[in-house]
Amino acid sequence: MVAADRLSEINIADPAVYERGVPHVDFRLLRDHDPVHWHPWPDRSSGFWAITRHADIVAISRDTETYSSAAEHVLIVDLDPDELEARRSLIETDPPQHTRLRRLVSSAFTPRKVAEYEQATRNIAAGLLDEIAAAGGGDFVSAVSAPLPINVIVSILGIPAEDAPFMVELSNRLVAGTSGVRLDAAAYGNTTPLSHLPFDSPASHALFEYGRRIGRERRTDPRDDLVTRLVHAEVDGESLSDIEYCNFFQLLVFAGNETTRTAISQGMLALLENPAELDRLEDDPALVSKAVEEILRWASPIMYFRRTAMRDTEIGGVPIRRGEKVVMWYVSGNFDERVFSEPDRFDVSRDPNDHVTFGGSGSHYCLGAWLARLEVRILLEEMIARGIRLELADAPARARSNFVNGLQTLPVRVVSRGSRVPA
Numbered sequence: 001m002v003a004a005d006r007l008s009e010i011n012i013a014d015p016a017v018y019e020r021g022v023p024h025v026d027f028r029l030l031r032d033h034d035p036v037h038w039h040p041w042p043d044r045s046s047g048f049w050a051i052t053r054h055a056d057i058v059a060i061s062r063d064t065e066t067y068s069s070a071a072e073h074v075l076i077v078d079l080d081p082d083e084l085e086a087r088r089s090l091i092e093t094d095p096p097q098h099t100r101l102r103r104l105v106s107s108a109f110t111p112r113k114v115a116e117y118e119q120a121t122r123n124i125a126a127g128l129l130d131e132i133a134a135a136g137g138g139d140f141v142s143a144v145s146a147p148l149p150i151n152v153i154v155s156i157l158g159i160p161a162e163d164a165p166f167m168v169e170l171s172n173r174l175v176a177g178t179s180g181v182r183l184d185a186a187a188y189g190n191t192t193p194l195s196h197l198p199f200d201s202p203a204s205h206a207l208f209e210y211g212r213r214i215g216r217e218r219r220t221d222p223r224d225d226l227v228t229r230l231v232h233a234e235v236d237g238e239s240l241s242d243i244e245y246c247n248f249f250q251l252l253v254f255a256g257n258e259t260t261r262t263a264i265s266q267g268m269l270a271l272l273e274n275p276a277e278l279d280r281l282e283d284d285p286a287l288v289s290k291a292v293e294e295i296l297r298w299a300s301p302i303m304y305f306r307r308t309a310m311r312d313t314e315i316g317g318v319p320i321r322r323g324e325k326v327v328m329w330y331v332s333g334n335f336d337e338r339v340f341s342e343p344d345r346f347d348v349s350r351d352p353n354d355h356v357t358f359g360g361s362g363s364h365y366c367l368g369a370w371l372a373r374l375e376v377r378i379l380l381e382e383m384i385a386r387g388i389r390l391e392l393a394d395a396p397a398r399a400r401s402n403f404v405n406g407l408q409t410l411p412v413r414v415v416s417r418g419s420r421v422p423a
């Protein structure tokens with residue numbers, strides 16, 4: 001029996017904890033002994049309910065009437081109503097506003113539409129892999145994981161390719177806003193209070209400004225891209241307001257970038273640490289689709305999202321009061337022994353693989369799931385086709401964030417296929 005004081009010592013909210021690695025041992029203790037766990041939040045006024053079992057995450061995600069994404073923020077932070085309003089994007093809305101906003105963009109992310117991005121994605125992936133192979137290695141994050149998704153989303157949005165590095169820089173600064181370290185409020189010429197900006201980051205201001213400028217251009221000079229569609233979109237005679245458009249633009253740049261980049265970095269690290277699984281994949285490329293799902297489960301790039309209870313209710317017999325924070329730890333649900341056999345084993349042939357990496361189903365299920373899958377699959381296919389084998393050249397550096405399971409660096413060396421001899 002686990003002592004109550006051991007459970008009460010668990011701290012899964014502190015960003016610094018994640019610099020050392022995801023606290024899987026603590027998550028397992030919670031799943032087994034206190035799956036609906038009241039977690040105090042040091043330095044803040046209120047705590048939250050930590051939901052760690054897969055089944056509870058799915059049930060909460062589906063019940064948008066009881067668990068709101070709009071009443072408060074979807075991160076753990078407490079925000080004033082005006083701060084919340086200024087930062088609101090698709091992800092922080094409930095029906096019917098959510099339904100209206102989602103309809104404005106969903107057609108750009110259907111499996112059929114996403115298939116149209118395949119060739120462009122393949123070209124980008126091939127170019128990046130050729131470069132790192134020619135260099136004999138380097139930092140996989142900055143050489144491959146970061147540029148691949150940002151170049152893809154930039155081309156979908158219609159942003160000039162030369163601005164992609166600026167988007168990477170801004171996206172990095174967004175995640176820094178979840179580190180618990182206060183950022184320079186005046187960066188990028190920002191004058192808005194940080195609490196009114198997504199991720200408390202001045203980079204959001206820069207993204208808003210950039211998005212506004214490109215939006216103005218597309219209003220007068222429409223093209224076949226997503227920004228044009230957003231600024232001209234109408235649903236029920238209504239179009240996006242300026243702040244809705246800005247927050248949406250910012251969300252797409254962040255969501256289309258940081259998340260997939262983390263999946264690629266963590267997936268590569270898993271393959272380097274489990275070379276036998278990479279052998280299996282190379283011997284049988286038909287396993288690639290299953291490997292993609294396993295990478296997504298293993299990486300759990302977004303570790304949690306939060307809801308707010310709209311009425312008194314209960315989860316697994318634990319009473320939850322109206323207004324309380326309910327935090328769904330996807331990174332725990334993805335390792336729940338009740339759903340996954342041997343969850344701590346990285347298995348490229350895992351089937352079934354009902355991970356909650358893109359959310360626990362329901363109306364907020366990740367809009368970009370097919371795009372993220374496409375990018376990870378193509379990268380694996382191109383690596384295998386090129387016979388590129390990597391090995392770790394140094395220890396990777398983890399991000400200081402309780403939200404994104406990020407790697408800041410992943411130093412690799414290129415070795416010839418199947419051999420450990422430097423190429």
Ligand code: HEM
Pocket residue numbers: 061069074090091092102153251252255256257259260263296300301302305356357358359360363364365366367368369371372
């Ligand atoms: C491996 C990569 C990705 C992961 C792990 C991920 C994760 C998630 C999760 C967990 C949610 C659910 C939020 C909730 O339930 O409140 C979500 C929503 C969303 N994702 Fe992703 N995502 C990824 C890639 C992408 C990409 C490539 C895009 C698009 C460009 C994207 C755009 C969005 C948007 C717009 C939403 C909000 C959907 C809504 O509220 O209706 N994501 N994502």
